[in-house]
Amino acid sequence: MTAIQIIPTDFRAAPALMLLLQRRRAALVAQAPGAKADVLVVSAQREAALGGSKGLAELARGAGARTLVVVAEDAATFALQPEMGGRLLRVALPAAPAHLPPLLQSDLLALADVVGGLVSPMVAGDAATGTLIDLASRVARSDVTVFINGPTGSGKEVLARFIHAASRRAAGPFIAINCAAIPETMLEATLFGHEKGAFTGAANANKGLIRAADGGTLLLDEISEMPLALQSKLLRVLQERAVTPVGGQGEVPVDIRVIATSNRDMPAEVAANRFREDLYYRLNVFPLATRALADRPEDIAPIAVALLRRHARGIALPRLTPEALSALEAHRWPGNVRELENVIQRALVLCDGTHIAPEDVLIDAGSCLMPRQMLQQAV
Known part of the structure; x- marks a missing residue:
């Protein structure tokens, strides 16, 4: 390290x-x-x-x-x-x-x-986040499958990338698949690849994203959104570490480390027959959990400043006043880091260029934007 x-x-x-x-x-x-x-x-x-x-x-x-x-x-x-x-x-x-x-x-x-x-x-x-980083560092040294559960916008993919970067596979590819964003009709071919002519429009063969991750890490983001019919095929890939492309006749071996994420209560998804129990236990070898931003308040200021540096590129870095940082820490952040990022970008637009004051911290309150102190008074 x-x-x-x-x-x-x-x-x-x-x-x-x-x-x-x-x-x-x-x-x-x-x-x-x-x-x-x-x-x-x-x-x-x-x-x-x-x-x-x-x-x-x-x-x-x-x-x-x-x-x-x-x-x-x-x-x-x-x-x-x-x-x-x-x-x-x-x-x-x-x-x-x-x-x-x-x-x-x-x-x-x-x-x-x-x-x-x-x-x-x-x-x-925050101390709890430090403990999570310690666990992620330890699991990164092995090749076991990791399941990261936590609210939307709480940093699951960031943690997955950290595990990959700290692993022996760091020089290999990191392939992230958003299972909720790919149409169900295309998900199988996207994951497993396909042979030429396997279906209408398959003018060329494609090795698929699982094989693209060979030698590296495959992130199955929001795995709970994967259709049941495809879950059984994924289970076989995880068991055999081999892929059969759509339209193919034989299996192709793959060397991958798998990380899966979800924002849902997975035992409840299994109980409701929306997720295969055998696949869940195959993925849940080493569970990690990210927490809502409101549950780790001492993370808010460091993350806010990191976002400020990211979005202030090309301009001088304004200072978040202690009052502004206190205002950020007082909010519950239902949208987690994504909501905080929106607020920081607004503050960069509204501030005087040198300081970000509490009146520059605008919170999305339904259909309107309100300064943090006005929101507190309204509540």
Whole structure:
């Protein structure tokens, strides 16, 4: 696993940054003679003390670091400047009031997202999410089938991609199939492939998405939407690790790791005869569960800042004020991360370009948009 080394005495924000990275389950390497890390985080003052970029490069080589992050504190605004093809990242970090906890410091959260994103796509601040990441990391080391259950928009596919990236199959393909989005009449051919002339319109043979995932990971997203007739055929594929294309006569072996997801109560689906019991137990080898955003409130601020960085590309990164972050944490988020993403995009449109205040946080209240504080008063 890739690791990060931060010299804790290098800059004032270092201890708080390390705390945020630990919550994301980023691997931190302590400063010690001979310690190696993929990412090295130092202060601009240390760069100056080392005599500039040459001394900095020697420090990075000594640590075995592929990426170097240089933090300049007490800046007017947060800024990120990549150099050397992204191998050197210069971050301007404004000072924050000493009384503010790290999860209410937007600029510090942005720095944690820059550094943490170099080693893992997982964004977390809540202890329960950290535990989920730990479990996902452990199961990633094996090849067992994983079933991820959780509400829509709670990060099931993100978790599946994390498992793939942390596995021995990381260099192989990751093929995601949304079982709810493919028409039932096309699902079998899409999954298993087909031979030329197998049906009207099959002018050419197609190997299908299962074989496309050979050597990698196959994600069966919203597996509970798969028709019963197709479930039995999928069960055979999982048992035999072989596919028979539509119109084909023989089986083709496949080497895949399977991850399935659903937002439904699967035991209830089985009891109602909407999902095959044998297929459910074949998929449910290692169950993981994502939770609604409202049930992990300390994830809200880190995810909000990560979404802010994603959608603010090409423009300066505005700061989410502590009041705005508190307003976000107070909402129940029935739409989970997707709803939060909508709110962040609106805030980018409405803010003054430097700060996102509570009045820029508009919540979708039925047919109208209301600022967060107005919504609280209405309720």
